[in-house]
Structures are given as C-alpha cells and as structure tokens.
Amino acid sequence: MAQQNRRESRQMQTRERREARAQRILDAASTLILHDGYDKTTIEEIAKEAGVGKGTLYLHWDSREALFAALILREKVAMAEDIKQRIAGDPVGASLHGLLKHAALALMQRPLLKAALLHDTQVFGEVIQREQGSTLSTEVLAGFTAYLEALRQQGLVRADLSLHTLGALFSSIFTGFFLAVPFLPDAFKPSDEELAELIAETGHRTLEPRDPLPSSSLQMASHTLKQYLDRSVASAQEQLQVGDQAKVEDDRSRAHRSVRARGRKGGRSKKLKTVAQVDQVRRLYADKTKSIEEICSTLGISRASFYRYLKDARPGES
Template identity: 40%
Template structure:
C-alpha cells in the first residue's frame, strides 16, 4: 500500500476510535468495533498498532497536536495574546473544544476509563512539572509576578482547570453559563491575580510560548520514537 493510502487508512481508524470512545467509552469499545466503524478489517488495525492501548495513545497524540495548533492560532490572533490571562484563556478554550483531551486533563473515566488508570500518577506528575517549567520561564520574563513560587502558581492554575472540568460534568446544562463566558471570566481573574503591573511584554510572551511548545513537542516526539522501538515485535493487548 502506498504511504499516502496507508496514512489515510490510519487517520480513518483514528477518527472511528475517537467517535466510539467519546460515545461508549474506551473500556466498552473493542478493536472489532473500531474496525467496523472505520470500514477496515481487524487485521488492518494491527498493521498500524499492536493493540487498543497503542491506538488510544496515537489518537490522543493526534488530538493534543490539534489542541496545540488551535491554541497557538488563537494566541497569535489576539492583540492581548502573550499575557498570562490570554494564555490561560486560549488554553482553556482550545482544550475544552476537544472532548478527548478534555477527558484526559479532567481524569474523565467515562470516556477513557482503564486507559487513564494505565497512565498512572507519573503522567499527571509530568504534566505538572512541564507546566511549572513554563511558569518559571514566564516569571523570569516578568509575565507573572515573582512573589509567588512557581509551584503555587502551577497548583492554582491546575485547580482552576480541574474545577471547571468537574463543574461542567456535575452541574446540569441549564444552570451552566456558556463556556466562552467562563473562560473569559477565569482569564480576567488569572490576569488580575498573577500578572505584574502593566501585564508584561505581550510579544515576549508569544515568543516564549512558541519556543516552549516547540521544545516540548520535540521531546515528546523523541519519547514516542523510543516507545515505538520497544513496542516493535511485542504481542498485542486484548480488546
């Protein structure tokens, strides 16, 4: 099969998995069902991935890349982009526009079930450490006030995001305000609480975020390459 056709088939399989995971959840979705939804044989899926867990990882990687691209586009188009408030607002809006990434960041077991348990605490610790590294750089660039430790700032921002995720899952739709209004309000709170006087250099903030995203993406690509090398030749998981 030509590389272009192979890639198109892989994307079709990932699209099918995304629909089924969002509707039925990871645990209740089998490889057979994904194959039927994608219009391919079960064996075709195993030509791309050793099993459902590896497929889910590839899907989440694709969706995270989409969220990152959406976030950067929003940030670049915003005249206020580059301040801590705008970075937080656009990050929330891009994340919550993607149901699978939102499920991971909010630990939504309904969508990703056992897969989230397999990620374990190390995954969330890595996320926290990566966020803290960005906060440290923003403080060094005078985009966030320095009288708070980066650990405290990172924890506060994490709490806000998790609280928003939890509230949206627990409260009935008729009492929830529109997500855009919530993101705007939270961004205003973050800007007032954490930004230095004057808000900081917006263009410097954009440059910092672009460089940081490129660095993190490259590191993750290298990690995925190592994991693929380890997975080659391994037996597939069940499902």
C-alpha cells in the same frame, strides 16, 4: 536514477496510504470511545467502524492500549497547534491569563481530550490514570515550568508565589471551572466563550500583578510560550512516528523469521513450542485483562492456534 526515483515514489505513496489509514482508524476509535466509553469499545468495533479488518488494524497497533495512547497524542498535537494559532492573534495571548483563555477554548473543541483531562471514568474507565506518568506528560510539565519561570523573570506573574504554587493554582483554576460547570444551575451556566473569559479573569486576579503588563515583556513571554508549544508538538509527533516505525520494523522482522522458519522445515512453523510458552497462553487467558485478539497479537499467533494451545494447556491444570 529513474528506477530509484520510482522506488522512492512508491515508498512515499505507501507511507501516505498507511498514514491515511491510521488516521481513519483513530477517527473511528475516537467516535466509539466518546459514544460507548473505552471499556466497552473493542478492537472489532473500531476496525468495523474504520472499514478495515482486525489484522489491518494490528499492522498499526499491537493492542487497544497502544491505539489509545496514539489517539491521545494526536489530540494533544492538535490542541497545541490550535493554541498557537489563537495566541498569535492576541497581543496578551502569551500571558498566563491569555493562555488560560485560549487553552480553554481549544479544549472545548476536543471532547475526547477534555474527558481525558478531567479523568472522566465514564469515557475512559481507569486506563487514563496511566497516562499521567507517561514520558510526554513529564516533558510537557518540565516545559510549562520553564515557561512559568520566564514569566516570573519578566514580572508577568506574582513574585510572592513559588513556581510550585503557580502551577498548582493554574491547574486548579483551569480544571476547576470545567468540573464545576455541570453542577451549576441552568441560570448560572456560562456559554463556552463566557467560561473561557471567567477562567482567564480568575487567573489574572489570582496569579498576575495588578499593574498593566508591559508589551516588551509580553513579547519575550510570547517567544518562550511558542518554544514550549513547539517542543510539546515535536515530542508528541516524534513518539507517534517512533511507535509506528517500530511496529513496521517488528512486522517485517516477524515476517522474515516466519519465512526463514518455513524455508528450513516447510509449511507453517509452530509458533509456541515450549511448555512455558503454552502455559503463557493459559495465564493470559485466565488473567482476563486482555482480549483474545490482544493475546494473539502479543504472542504472534492466530486465533485458531490460540484455542489449540489453550486446549493443550488444560490437561496440565488438573
């Protein structure tokens, strides 16, 4: 029993160190992407900023795209938790205009997520377009629609507007103000708090009935909103954990196969053996959408092996 406890303790310490290292890498990626933009931020720069080697970084994510997806998921979890805390202290926080206000204030604290929401191509280039079709985004949309339906049942939104229209107006009001602010004359630019109030007021006048909102209905809405945010956080955290666990298992499996190959033949095994595999090196290199490090990670080979196989592939090109 004591030996098992020590083993479990060591495993927990290893997980904690791995998690702390992953968060440090994500912090570094966030800093660099905000400063230089996604397209100009390389794996080498992220690793250097985080104080780890490239190989260590690849223990967590196979590519820059996978790291970016984890970074956005982390930002979404943090924002949802922030919103939950804000609405908990506001009697009308669960109303549609309350959610608009607190979501705006939470987003202002997260410039990276704000850039993603507004499709800021200077920060993210075209990569952010793929985020809209993610499984998590679909789940979040479904949960938000259920929240709108609960508001309708409680008489907290206009009954003459469809759920589709309510969602479209909510999104337009929220993103519209953020998009408009940079173009306003300095004399008209609101502070962060004023902007959040303007967004909330516009939402109230556009989406909610004119009569005062009953407190009993707001309590029901608060319960529904909390469930929606809890599910959103749980889904994002599950995807983060599943992705990290899959990477750990893949690394273990790859290491096991390598050991078995060396045991049978001695020395290092040749990673790419067939003409088709060597040709894949040439195609990936010619495609120019992946860095050399990303190609090596995808194929499970070293940088030196990459150049050797690329050299082997070239005679076949003529």
